[in-house]
Amino acid sequence: MSSQHAVIIGGSSGIGLATAAHLLEKGYRVTITGRDAAKLRETAESLAGDIAMIAMDAADLTCLAKIFETIGPLDHLVLALGGGDGGGPFASVDLADVKKGFEQKTMAHFACAQACLPYLSKEGSITFVSAVSAQAALPGTAGLAAVNAAIAALAPVLAVELKPIRVNCVSPGVVETPWWDFLGEEQRAPVFASFAARTPVGRVGRPQEIAEAIAFLIGNGFTSGHTLICDGGIRLGQ
Numbered sequence: 001m002s003s004q005h006a007v008i009i010g011g012s013s014g015i016g017l018a019t020a021a022h023l024l025e026k027g028y029r030v031t032i033t034g035r036d037a038a039k040l041r042e043t044a045e046s047l048a049g050d051i052a053m054i055a056m057d058a059a060d061l062t063c064l065a066k067i068f069e070t071i072g073p074l075d076h077l078v079l080a081l082g083g084g085d086g087g088g089p090f091a092s093v094d095l096a097d098v099k100k101g102f103e104q105k106t107m108a109h110f111a112c113a114q115a116c117l118p119y120l121s122k123e124g125s126i127t128f129v130s131a132v133s134a135q136a137a138l139p140g141t142a143g144l145a146a147v148n149a150a151i152a153a154l155a156p157v158l159a160v161e162l163k164p165i166r167v168n169c170v171s172p173g174v175v176e177t178p179w180w181d182f183l184g185e186e187q188r189a190p191v192f193a194s195f196a197a198r199t200p201v202g203r204v205g206r207p208q209e210i211a212e213a214i215a216f217l218i219g220n221g222f223t224s225g226h227t228l229i230c231d232g233g234i235r236l237g238q
Contacts, residue, residue, distance in 0.1 A: 006076040006218065007031045009058050009112050012043045014177035015129060016080035018207035019214050024049030026215065031071055033058070058108040064115035075124040076218045077116045079109045082177075086143025098143040106150045113158070113167075125166040127217050128154060129210075130227065132173040136235035152227045159225030166224035168217040173231025175205035200233035 006023050010016040011032025020030050020043075029050040034040040037055040044053040056067045058081055083105030086098040113126050120126070133141040134149035151169065158167040174195040180188055196203045213230040217223055229235065 003029075004075045005029045005031070005073065006078060007033070007071055007074045007116070008078045008080055009033050009056075009108075010080040010082060010129075011053075011078075012036065012040045014080070014082065015172065015175065015207050015210045015214075016078070017043060018211040019078055019080060020051070021047055022208065022211040022215055023218075024051060026219075028076075031074070033067075058112055059104050061107070061111045064111055068115045068119055071119065073119050073121070074116065075121045077113065077120060077124075077126045078129070078214055078218070079112055079127065080129045080214075081105055081108050083147065084144075086147055087141060088143065089140050090142040093143050098146065101143055101147040102150070106147050109151050110154065113154070117162070120165060122164055123221075125168065125218055125224075126158065126162075127214055128152070128167075128169040129214070130169050130171045132171050132229060132231040132235050134171060135227075135229055136173075136231070137237065155227055156225040163224075166217075166221070168223060168225070169227040170210060170213045170217065171227050171229045171231065172210045172213075173199065173205055173229075173234045175207055175210055177207055195234065198234055199231075200236060203232065205230065205232055 006028045008016050008020050011020045012034030020032050023030050024047055031052040033054050033056045035057045040053045040055055044051050083101055085104060086101030109128055128151050130151040131148040133144040134152050155167050155169040192204050210230055213228050217228060
């Protein structure tokens with residue numbers, strides 16, 4: 001696997017970082033990207049293996065062609081960009097926030113996948129990271145559901161259009177990552193406890209578990225056009 005090059009857009013924290021660490025352990029060569037160059041450098045230095053980094057804002061669509069030219073040939077693209085804009089009750093959610101959610105996450109996923117194509121191996125893969133809001137009926141997540149469902153909808157279409165390149169999606173549930181840092185520690189604990197109580201496995205997820213799901217889709221050459229839901233069962237409406 002040492003000859004396989006995986007590029008992780010949004011690899012400086014959370015699920016992207018866990019995926020980078022997991023793939024490095026499996027012998028992949030990994031390039032991670034992020035907006036904060038200092039944080040990205042610190043992250044790269046904490047990882048063991050053949051790791052490279054490049055600072056970029058995936059939502060800046062004007063720079064993507066140049067970025068992928070700089071990255072060069074790759075075998076696998078993982079789009080692990082976070083995004084929390086667009087949450088709130090449907091009747092009152094700010095449409096500007098919903099639009100921002102699409103711009104920051106959906107359009108960034110779409111544009112990065114498009115920009116990588118001249119450099120992506122025909123035996124390679126693209127893996128989108130959506131969210132279980134696209135599959136679950138959770139009140140207050142209509143905007144988030146729309147953003148993430150649009151991402152998940154890309155997988156089957158692109159699996160056919162870009163064949164033999166494999167295109168898949170992972171849909172995580174509630175996972176303990178820095179995405180939740182907008183809540184203080186005292187607020188976060190009861191929120192996680194509430195989600196855990198509604199999740200059949202009885203807890204929230206760990207980034208490493210989502211990384212393992214992503215690695216499966218990268219490594220399994222007979223899986224394409226699939227959305228792998230990794231949510232502990234919370235979508236089942238407990």
